[in-house]
Structures are given as structure tokens and as C-alpha cells.
Amino acid sequence: MTTITLPTPDGGRIEHALNEPRDWPKPQRPFRSRVAFAAAHVVAHPLADNTPGTPAALDWDSTLAFRRHLWSHGLGVAEAMDTAQRGMGMDWPATRELIRRSAAEAASAGTRIAAGAGTDQLDGPATTLDEVVAAYEEQIGTIQDAGAQVIIMASRHLAALARSVDDYRAVYDRVLAQVDSPVILHWLGPAFDPALQGYWGSDDVDVATGHVVDLVRDHASMIDGVKVSLLDADHEKAFRAQLPAGVRLYTGDDFNYPELIRGDGAHHSDALLGVFAAIAPAASAALQALDDGDDNAYDAAFAPTLPLARHIFGAPTYYYKTGVAFLSWLSGFQAGFTMVGGLQSARSLPHLVEAFRLADAARLFPDPELAAARMTALLETYGTPPPPSR
Template structure:
């Protein structure tokens, strides 16, 4: 298919073969083995003043078409989350409009949508605990009115004012008591937002997770799930093992938000941790990668699954067809195929979410542009400038390697045009 020009950090250029797409098929029916949401981004108008500090001016046709595409692959949409640039370009008015429009599209497409609920419409930086509760309730009830499932996001206001774990218990207890539908609780780590240090009343995850579990235990009928975004598989597995199970009649799902370790977390405790497991096995035994995937999976499955996480991931907005195909493989009872499909994407996701992690939205939008889901590589708040050209080149390289380029020729054309625009021969 031709060559793909790549740019290294030292300015050196090299060529790599352009791969075909994965050729994945949309599911004929709903995905069964996992619940999966793609945390979607927003697309700005190309001609609008979406510069830093300006209100978001959104291309609604492209933004909502992206969500329709996610639904067509059998995934749900998580909207108005941090992937949509909340607190990084998406203002309060645009957030409300996004929630209303996205909920309407979900009804039209028969898709599942959950939306972020926060306190970030309040302009003051420091407010009382009662004001935090009121702000949460205002956004919660708006989400409920739109018919969208609420995701109770971590609040910067609460992080600033809370002086103890009991303050978190009080706020969440009161807000959950007012909810008319079960909500998902979102624990966002400091890699994504440094202002959330000490959330749930402690800096270490062991102490903080005990508070989170207390909150769930006090309100089991009001909590549908937990989304953990700490980029720490150990903490997620620990909390997951302590959640009320479906057998209790009040099951609480674990939705992984770990864009570094999602392959093993979604696959289950007995799935090899990533494609590197199979790669290491192939190197040590001299077998092919395909044989090693099968061997590693067989060796470690060996018995009934001990648990898994569902998914609510920004990464899945970047690799929607691949994610769908992998879950379809689990539906078909083929964990080796799951690992073969999804395993290589983890390295891509780690590049997209590399430090400073909160700029990962740039990589999500960049891949959406490469894959033809938006007309230009632009973002609200001018955030498309947040990553370097070599960083983006590595995303191109890994997306090509993991078969995440949906239209490879289009992606190459757009990428090479971007290189030329920046004075790189392509």
C-alpha cells in the first residue's frame, strides 16, 4: 500500500509500510460479554475562534456523527466527560448543550449514553460543602431530565474544601440520596487532573478506596458502577474484588478507566496482562506471535474467570472498531482472538496518554481526523497544539501497527500533508 513517513524526536525521517485496516465488521447484535463505553471528544467548527480562553464553538454535525459511529459498532457513549475537554476548553453552556444533543442522538440510535455530572459550572474557585452539594444536584437533575445516565465526576470544588473523609461521605451521601436513577461514580487520578490530589480524603489509594467502598456500601441501590482512572491496575482489581456482586441483587460494575492496562482488566484476571506477554513468550520459545497468543491465553485461562472490568475509556473513542471486534471475540468465546486484536492497541494508548496525561485529548482528536471523522485537526481551546509533531508521528506509527487506521490511505494523505505543512519532506 505504499510507505508511511515518520518523524523522530531528533528530526530524522524514516518510512514504514502502510498496513491495511483490520477489516473488522460491525456486530449483528448487541455486545454481550462486556459493557463498553467510548468517552467521546468534541469537534470544533473549522472557521470559529476556538482559541484558548474562548467559548467552545462546536461543529455539531461532526460531533454527533462521531457518536452515531460509536453506536454502530455496538459501544455506548460516555459524554461530557474529561475527554470532551471539560475544564480544558469546553465551557458550561457548551457542556449542557452537548448533554442534551447527545442524549437525543442516543434515543434516535437506540444507544446507551452516560454523561458527566460535576460542579464545574460554578465560577467561584472555593465554595462551601453545601454549595458543592447544590451544584452536583443541579447537574445531576439536568442529566436525568435529558434521559442520560449520570456519571458523578470528581469535583475540584470538593477536593479544595473537604477537610476529611467524612466530608466526602457527607457530600456523596446527600447527592446520591437525591438521584432518581443509579449513577456511576468516577475516581479520576492526579495524572488526569493534579487538582484532585487527596480525593476521598487520602493520598494513598488503599485508604481512599476504603472511603469509596463505604460510600457505595451506604448507597448500594443508588450506585450502578465505579469508573476508576488511576492508571493503576492493582488499585482497580482491589476495589473490583470488593464491590457488591450481581449475585447479591445489587451488583455494582467496575468500569475501567485505565488507558494503560485495559487489555487484561477487561479480559479478566486470567488473560495475559498485554500483548507483551505473548511477545515475550514468542521470543523465548521461538514460536510465532499467533501461536504464542494462543499458548499464553490457554496457560493462564485454565479455569473459571475470576472477574473482569467493563469499560469506560477515552482510548475506545480512538480505536472504536478495534475495541468492538475484540469484545465480539469474547462474545464468541475466543479470548486468544480478543488478545490478538486488542493487545497491540495498548502501546498506542500509552502513547496517546503519555505524560502530561491530561493532554491525551489531543491524540484522540488527532486519530479522529486521521480516520475521517472530522474535517480538520482542530480542537476547542486550541488544544491541538498540545503535542509535538514527533509525538503525533509515534501515534501514527502505532495506530498503523495495531490496525487502528480505519482508512489507511486517507490517514497517510492527511498525515503527509501535515508533515509538508510543517516543512518535513513527505
């Protein structure tokens, strides 16, 4: 049995015995009952200058290997999303290369990929709606040329420029008229990005929801689904019931995903989740159980992951990427705990210790001995006091 001495919030120490690794089954066929994407993080090159404000430099081998890990568990990859640090260290040239490389990997493996189109190549604020449309068009073209499905991300530039719902409609109507296959619309709430406060033309979520429903109904043939990340399960349930037949609700609720994906008998949510990158084996097992109609196995796979998810995505929520990269390092999917923009510093040591403990409780570490060794090295780097001599 592998053990490690962990610091406690009160300054003490506790001996923690890690769980034995679980043999998570991999699916033998695509999921039948739900569509599921994991929003993947990126792995920084450990020897490159990834200080804030510098162009992002990635470890391409590890970044792409992590996507193969997700695909091996039957999950689609949602590429170049906020989990990949869009707007928090990833510049457009690096993002464009990421989309091209990941889409090529997906094509060779015959697996599913969708990628985020935004407006983040613009230098400074947009001054006209035409600039926003042109930026969207450029990124959509890159994604379509690469062979990935388009996710139309929420735009900080549009949020800053728009004065009413009419401005949002002017942009989205033009963009949706030009896509070559159904897209996913992305509604990212201010907990994930404060710059998106009031998106869709209102601070009132119910009013904004009405605007989105109107947009979807007018373009239903070109909308695969709407990805909602508001962390409000009741709102999501009401919203998905208003969508036209055939338009999916992709949950982005990293606090309540088990109940939302299960559904209420009349409606359910599909999934496009950052937390799935951290809990891929468990998410896969839960979705396999759902296909088999095994509610007990579904709960047994998902329930232990929920405390971890709620911890990783705790306020300030937009720093959840640090927890995803941290668990990837502990699990052996990348050589070091470094991130573009230096974002590995965005969570405290106590936060990381708790993430380690909760991931172990969910039996997510494929090699507990490696996880313990890396956690010990991190504790030493932070200068935690050694255990008393005996």
C-alpha cells in the same frame, strides 16, 4: 501500497508503508459479557474562535457523527467526560447543549448513553459544601431530563474545599439520595487531573479506597458502578473484589484494559475508557470475541492497540485528548485537526508521528491513503524538511 516519508527522532527520514485497512466486523447484537462505554471527544468548529478562555464552539455535525460511529460498533457513549475536555476548554453552556443533543441522538437510535455531572459551572472556588451540592444537583437534573444515565464526576471544587472524608460524605450522601436511577461514580486520579490529588479525603490510595467502598456499600442500590482511572492494575483488581455484588467496576485504565476486562476468573472489569474512542473497531472486535469465548481473537484485536494507548496517554496524561482528536482527523471523522481551547498544540510533532505509526500498526485507519495525505499536510505545516531530491 500507500507510503509516506516520516521524520525520525534523530532528525532523519524513513519511508513508511501503511498497512491495508482491516475489515472490522460490527456486532449484530449487544455485548453480553461486558458493559462498555467509549468516552467521546468533541470536534471544534474550524472557523470559530476556540482560543483558550473563549466559549467552546463545536462542529455539531461532526461531533454527533462521531458518536454514531461509536454506537455502530456496539459501544455506549460516555458523554461530557474529561475526554470531551471538561475543565480543559469546554464550558458548562456548551457541555449542557452537548448532553442534550447527544442524548436525543441516543434515544432516536435506541443506544446507550451516560453523561458526566460535575460542578464546573461555578465561577471561582466554592466556599461551602452547599454550593457544591447545588452545582451537582443542577447538572444531574440536566442529564436526567435529557434521558441519559448519570456519571457523578470528581469535583475540583470539592477537592479544594474538603478538609476530611466527612466533607466528601456530606456531599455524596446528599447527592446520591436524590438521583432517580443508579449512577456511575467517577474516581479520576491526579495523573488525569492534578487538582484531584487526595480525592476522597486522603493521599493514601488504600485509605481513600476504603472510604469509597464504605460509600458504595451505604448506597449500593443507587450505584451501578465505580469508574476508576488510577492507571494501577493491581489496585483495580483489589478494589473490584471489595465492591458489593451487583456493583460494577468500570475500568478507566488506558494502560492495562485488556487484562482487566478479561478478568481473573473470579472478577472482571467493565469498561469506560477514553482510548475506546480512538480504537473503537478493535475494541468492538475484542468484546465480540469475548462473548464468543475466543481468547485468541480477543488478544489479536486488543494487543496491537496497547502500544498506541500507552503512547497517547503518556505523561502528561491529561493531554491525551489531543491524540484522540488527531486520530479522528486522520481517520476522516472530522474535517480538521483543531480543538477547543487550542489544545491541538498540546502534543509535539514527534509524539503525533509516533501515534500515526502505532495506529497504522494496529490497522485502525479505514482509509490509509487519506491518513497518509493528512499526515503529509501536517508535516508540511510544521515545516519538516522535504526529502532530498534524487
